[in-house]
Amino acid sequence: MLLYSETPITRLTYNKPLFYSIVLGVLFWITALCGTVLSDSDEKPIGILWFYAIFSLIVLIGVIAVTSAGLLIKYRATVLSFTSIAFTFSVLAIQNLTFKLDPPTIVATIGYFLFTFVLFFWMLTIGHLEDTKVQEGLYANYPATFYSGHNDMHTSFIRQETASDFQNNFTGLDNQDEIQFNIQARALYSYQVNPGDSSELSFEKGDILYISETQGKWWLARDASGKTGTVPSNFIELI
Numbered sequence: 001m002l003l004y005s006e007t008p009i010t011r012l013t014y015n016k017p018l019f020y021s022i023v024l025g026v027l028f029w030i031t032a033l034c035g036t037v038l039s040d041s042d043e044k045p046i047g048i049l050w051f052y053a054i055f056s057l058i059v060l061i062g063v064i065a066v067t068s069a070g071l072l073i074k075y076r077a078t079v080l081s082f083t084s085i086a087f088t089f090s091v092l093a094i095q096n097l098t099f100k101l102d103p104p105t106i107v108a109t110i111g112y113f114l115f116t117f118v119l120f121f122w123m124l125t126i127g128h129l130e131d132t133k134v135q136e137g138l139y140a141n142y143p144a145t146f147y148s149g150h151n152d153m154h155t156s157f158i159r160q161e162t163a164s165d166f167q168n169n170f171t172g173l174d175n176q177d178e179i180q181f182n183i184q185a186r187a188l189y190s191y192q193v194n195p196g197d198s199s200e201l202s203f204e205k206g207d208i209l210y211i212s213e214t215q216g217k218w219w220l221a222r223d224a225s226g227k228t229g230t231v232p233s234n235f236i237e238l239i
Contacts (some may be wrong), residue, residue, distance in 0.1 A: 008068035017127055022064060025118040029056055030109050032093070035108025039100070049108070054091040056115065059086040063122065072126065079126055087119040181210035181222040185236040193229075201229030209236060 012021045036049050059082050066072050066079055090112045097109040119165040187207040193200040200220055204220060209221040209231065 010218050011070045012064065012068045015125075018067070018122075021118050021125070022060075022067070022123050025060055025063075025115060025122075028115040028118060029053070029060060030111070032056075032108050032111025032115060035097075035104050035106070035111055038104030039097075039102070039108055049096060052089040052112075055089055056086050059083060059119075077125055080123060083119050083122045083126070087116055087123065090116045090119060123181055179212050179220070181212050181220075181228075183211040183214060183238065185209045185221070185238050187236050189235050191231065191235050199230060200229060201231050203231065208239075211236075211238075214238070 012022075025156060033053050036053055039049075054221070062082060072079065093112045094109055094116070097105050097112065114171050187203045187205050187209060190203065190205045191200075192202050201209075201223060203223060207223060209223055210221045212222075214233070217233055219233050219236075220228065221231045221236075222228045
């Protein structure tokens, strides 16, 4: 079984919509900053807009840092609080800028206006992360390891007990006809084991598996062909 190291980049890019929104947020913030700088150079300083810009930058850096560290679930409430404050400040910045119609101010207004959409998207997305089973493995500060033979696998797993130990200790394993595999699940990702490892079960993304119990990190499962073995619970979802 191949082992891949989880890095801050893989954590940051795992959730594609969130990652793209971060990129857009940086671009929109730069647009707002450029407009503020040009407007500030023409007339008297507008310090409150600088405060809004600096606070928005802090929020941007914070979201990137927390996501890269795999702590987005853990500090979800804090991120949401600062994002909400930044959203309010962006709206206030737009109100302060709409009284002028010169080109730099219009650029700054557009930047802040678009930035508010990014902040609103974050409030919706980050607020929903706690209920998304697939993302819990990546954003809950799990150990930085991947267990997969495919390059498109982007999830981590706590291996507190080996699959073989789990299977050896499973009651009634020698007589699998007595085990009831009556819980249906779907594979979220592909999972390949070493050819010589008979304790685990390989499967492909989208495969339907039948689970006997849903306790612990490794579940005893049977595939459509009748093969049985243990599977990592965060690679599948119950249906």
